[in-house]
Amino acid sequence: MADGVPRPAAPVAAQSARVIVINGDEPGIGFNDPTPAVPVGGNPGTTRGQQALNVFQRAADLWGRNLQTSQPVVVLALFSPLACTATSGTLGAAGAWNYFANVPALKQGGTALTPDTWYPAALAEKLTRQDIVVPDDLPIELIAFFNGDLGKPGCLENSGWYFGLDNQQAPNQTDLLGVVLHEFGHGLGVSVGPTSASSGNRALYPSVWERYMRDATTGKRWLDMTSPERAASARNNGNLVWTGATVTRAIPSTLEFLATIDADGVGTQEVGAATYGPSLARGLGLRGVLVAADDGGGVSLQDGCEPYPAASTVAGNIVLVNRGTCNFAVKTAQAQAAGAIGVVIANNAPGFLAPGGAAAGITIPTVGVTQAYGAALRATAPLEVQVRLDSSVRQGTTAGFARLYAPTTFAQGSSVSHFDTSLTPSVLMEPFITPDLVSKVRNPFDLTLPLLKDIGW
Numbered sequence: 001m002a003d004g005v006p007r008p009a010a011p012v013a014a015q016s017a018r019v020i021v022i023n024g025d026e027p028g029i030g031f032n033d034p035t036p037a038v039p040v041g042g043n044p045g046t047t048r049g050q051q052a053l054n055v056f057q058r059a060a061d062l063w064g065r066n067l068q069t070s071q072p073v074v075v076l077a078l079f080s081p082l083a084c085t086a087t088s089g090t091l092g093a094a095g096a097w098n099y100f101a102n103v104p105a106l107k108q109g110g111t112a113l114t115p116d117t118w119y120p121a122a123l124a125e126k127l128t129r130q131d132i133v134v135p136d137d138l139p140i141e142l143i144a145f146f147n148g149d150l151g152k153p154g155c156l157e158n159s160g161w162y163f164g165l166d167n168q169q170a171p172n173q174t175d176l177l178g179v180v181l182h183e184f185g186h187g188l189g190v191s192v193g194p195t196s197a198s199s200g201n202r203a204l205y206p207s208v209w210e211r212y213m214r215d216a217t218t219g220k221r222w223l224d225m226t227s228p229e230r231a232a233s234a235r236n237n238g239n240l241v242w243t244g245a246t247v248t249r250a251i252p253s254t255l256e257f258l259a260t261i262d263a264d265g266v267g268t269q270e271v272g273a274a275t276y277g278p279s280l281a282r283g284l285g286l287r288g289v290l291v292a293a294d295d296g297g298g299v300s301l302q303d304g305c306e307p308y309p310a311a312s313t314v315a316g317n318i319v320l321v322n323r324g325t326c327n328f329a330v331k332t333a334q335a336q337a338a339g340a341i342g343v344v345i346a347n348n349a350p351g352f353l354a355p356g357g358a359a360a361g362i363t364i365p366t367v368g369v370t371q372a373y374g375a376a377l378r379a380t381a382p383l384e385v386q387v388r389l390d391s392s393v394r395q396g397t398t399a400g401f402a403r404l405y406a407p408t409t410f411a412q413g414s415s416v417s418h419f420d421t422s423l424t425p426s427v428l429m430e431p432f433i434t435p436d437l438v439s440k441v442r443n444p445f446d447l448t449l450p451l452l453k454d455i456g457w
């Protein structure tokens, strides 16, 4: 930051909250990068820096319209270069600048914070209706820094930010607006806060989040657990859930019915429905013989990326292929061309797989299964399988509550402070930005705003 005195950018007009982006970059870099740029996707900026700032302001505006607070939410934002090479780099991050506890409600209409509980700065100020001033500290609520060099020569140059405001990024681009909206979400309160997600240890007090996190196996809230119990819960895949009433009420309007696959001798598993192609039919769904037919060549005969040979057994059957080499929709298109009635894609790494992307002309359904389940299918194929929707359960829920991300192997920066990847359709606060996201934070499109309301917004 230049001399520690950020220049204020124009405040974003908003009906409810005023979310103000302050440009903290030095002259000539980041938001002040004068590199000429062609207006793109509704972003009228004519320099790279101006376009980036426009994206941040749009994200601030979207949040501002959805939140209510009498206190300005000030975001110190930087778009300066971060560590980067041609093949790897830091994208950026954001978070609450401070957490506060035991702040009294001084103003009329204000609410005292629940005693001995950490609140992110912007929420603490909303509830108490005051600007909580810390001596010798910056008067900001959020900090956000992103790698402005992404996509430039020498810095992940085959990827790069998309600066449009319409979510129409190319497959190799990262939608900056989606990433900034997501990171602002963390800064506003989608975070376990000062409590260590990994060890479960607290910084003196619990965070407000811990009231709403429950382990579905033990039935305990994080608030009532010991540190080792919290650490175990953070790794209890599929069983760490959010019990806040607003999120739970929003589930039926936001998440799809649970899709499962059942195969004799292999068992039943949740599947991820593809974001392209037709939805699974209600009732019996997709039923047929699953075959593990080889495709016509290429990197692997099992990736389904090449046309199938004329003598293949694909026609009239469901095809099992492995993830990798080509886009998901390419696999489905090849199987469809060979007469398949559906496609099952096996993940190539641990974890849930919902095949993403968009494609025209796809008329058969596609689902993703785990790597282990796919291997078991392959060992048993051909066999009868049924993929169906369970209208009594929503995808990404356990015991009726939305799952938080709690993989068995702890993921620093991702575990606990996100929704689980099994939620379908994908929501903004999953740990990985998916290409099908739209810039919305409220239900029925998303669960971020309901979650923030649960903690007091």
Ligand SMILES: [Zn+2]
Binding pocket: 182, 186, 418, 430, 431
């Ligand atoms: Zn995140």
